[in-house]
Amino acid sequence: MSEQRTGAQIMCEALIREGVEVMFGVPGGAIMPFYYAMWEYRDKLRHVLCRHEQGGGHAAEGYARSTGKIGVCIGTSGPGTTNLVTPLADAMMDSTPLLAITGQVFSHLLGKDAFQETDIVGITMPVTKHNYLVKNVEDLPYVFKEAIHIATTGRPGPVLIDITKDAMIAKTVPNWDVKLHLPGYKPTYTGNRRQIREAAEMLINAKKPLIISGNGVIMSEAAPELREFAEQLSIPVVTTLHGIGSFPEDHPLSIGMPGMHGWVHVNKAIQECDVLFNIGARFDDRVTGKVSTFAPNAKVIHVDIDPSEIGKNVKVQVPIVGDAKQVLQALLEELPSAQELSELHSRMGSWISHIREMQSKHQTRQQYFKRDENVVLPPADVYAALSKTMNERGNYRVVTDVGQHQMWAAQLLDYYRPRTHITSGGAGTMGFAVPAAMGVAIAHPEDTVWAICGDGGFQMTNQEMATIIQEGIKNIKIAVINNGYLGMVRQWQELFENKRYSGTPLSGPNFAKLAEAYYWKGITVERPEDVQAAIDEAYATDGPVLIDFRVEREVNVWPMVPQGASIGDAITDVSEL
Amino acid sequence: MRFALLRPKSLRSSALKKHTIVALVQDRPGVLSRFVGLIRRRGFNIESLAVGHSETPEISRITLVVESDHVEQVVKQLYRLIEVIKVSDVTDDPTVEREMVLVKIHSTPTTRTDIISLANVFNAKVVDIGTNSMIVEMTGAPGKVENFIDVIRPFGIKEMMRTGRIAMVRGARGHQASEYVEASNGHVAQPLN
Incomplete structure (x- = not known):
């Protein structure tokens, strides 16, 4: 392992170390050294040649969203990277772990309007969770490790690494023994116990509770916990557009999609409910409609791993910052006795049949x-x-x-x-x-x-x-x-x-x-x-x-x-x- | 001011509340751009911005004065930035706020002594004297700096440069950069609320 490697070889090895198997990209001048090195690793690192970088970006998103693993896309400098802006923005909005690897002109040409030079780090700052410009080959092992860590942890998102051509060509003995140093990045996974208790109590005592399940449930692999929690408390579940699949639609507690094109009975149930438990959805304006009239009778519990989402659109009574799976597991520990639960179930019966009645009145399909x-x-x-x-x-x-x-x-x-x-x-x-x-x-x-x-x-x-x-x-x-x-x-x-x-x-x-x-x-x-x-x-x-x-x-x-x-x-x- | 009238309304400063935000950030390339970019996204005008090293290596401190009635969400969103360690809106906290200004004032042999005595009242220092101008350095709370500028304006201000406000919370509260360095052993899950 103490052999010298080119920057491009280090990039390939870094990806393999992080478990990457497929990459979607289009080559070009500035990224050529990476493609040269990729050939040696082609047994472990499959490259899919796309017809357009935007296609490569969305393909990587599809790969990421259907597996939970990071999706990797590649573009060369200039238009090769600007074509990635749309997938990056898409991944940012939908919290998709995406790694964009882009070639940049030689570092001595930076800022000189060299052929196919664009300031992609500047361009993509607002549409990435984080991004990097790498000019030194020594930085590559650390940057790849940090980038993938950031993309896949906390609220996932896209990360872009822009690497100058000289950094890909230069050789060094890679130091893989790197320790991440991120004093400002410590996502909160465990929800606050006191707030979890408060949420549990609120849901247990609710007369017309409702769960809104979003993308966060899917991303944290919390679907089994959600199902168990909903069944234990017999609470109907609404799935947002991105929450679809987090709860089986043939389940008796599944009532459908809310929002602009949601079913009438779902929206009516939201307007009537007294406790609204949002787990992993962000109260998007397509879900809430006019915010001031949204769920007027509800106390809102909002679980999100991103603290900046809580209270952004809808006023929240019980905020819980944490990972959907861990919060649901903690909530399951707060359940009351079997006797109380059976009383609760009989109470829920009328609420659920009320929703089903509304559903039959406003025939969905x-x-x-x-x-x-x-x-x-x-x-x-x-x-x-x-x-x-x-x-x-x-x-x-x-x-x-x-x-x-x-x-x-x-x-x-x-x-x-x-x-x-x-x-x-x-x-x-x-x-x-x-x-x-x-x-x-x-x-x-x-x-x-x-x-x-x-x-x-x-x-x-x-x-x-x-x-x-x-x-x-x-x-x-x-x-x-x-x-x-x-x-x-x-x-x-x-x-x-x-x-x-x-x-x-x-x-x-x-x-x-x-x-x-x-x-x-x-x-x-x-x-x-x-x-x-x-x-x-x-x-x-x-x-x-x-x-x-x-x-x-x-x-x-x-x-x-x-x-x-x-x-x-x-x-x-x-x-x- | 005459010029201000030509600017579209959206570019003029308004009567919105001014907020002083203090932040600790990792000292890395691009961090200032990210920080300011988030404020820009909301269309808020930045009144002043001061950045410099903190007491701990590799951590910088930013003091930002921004005009807006809705900074709470921005403060939360600033935490989304990977390199931002701590952000506080200290507008309503007890703080020490200081700003420095350098003013090049038109001066003649007859006005010179008046300017010097005014400067003395404000604890300002004369740092350069030329044939028809002098440079005065003044440090103080932002209001006092305003006062000083108003008082010397009639002499004729040729040039002025202000550093922007820096702010520090009084007493034990506040945030030391060193706390965050010791905790920085990689990825630690930590309850925020």
């Missing part, structure tokens, strides 16, 4: 099954067939893009396990699904990965279909919900802007033929009766398949809480506007 005589292909038909087939065949993961199809996928498909629903939430990045699905498919070769996209987002990053073929990835199927519009924007225009469809009608190529051009199987579906056969064919095909579902063009996502309105005031039809 019913809105989508209304159909006119002249309807071509309602999107709900596609989802119904997908849902049925996925349930029958099992082992699926769904990756969605951003827009109407994304909300439908959250509403109309079923999720039972963590990390089976992966989407771009906070940043709302169109173009996320195809590359992210590639990352998921690589991480989970045993699962069928469905990328569900709109025709808008699909056209932003579909070039990664070539990468998928080159890598021999077979377990990926794309469903394009093709309505010829940027549909969610069109919906807003229809509902709030007098149907002024400014900049939303959208044409595309023949997606099936495009797929064929990429050596995929491509299928076009235009009639309801062909939906199931196409999905079956996709499953029967040993390789990637794209299905172009040419759905009815102007269908809306319901229910909808208009922006700025209270979540109690959802509209479920145009006529209610």
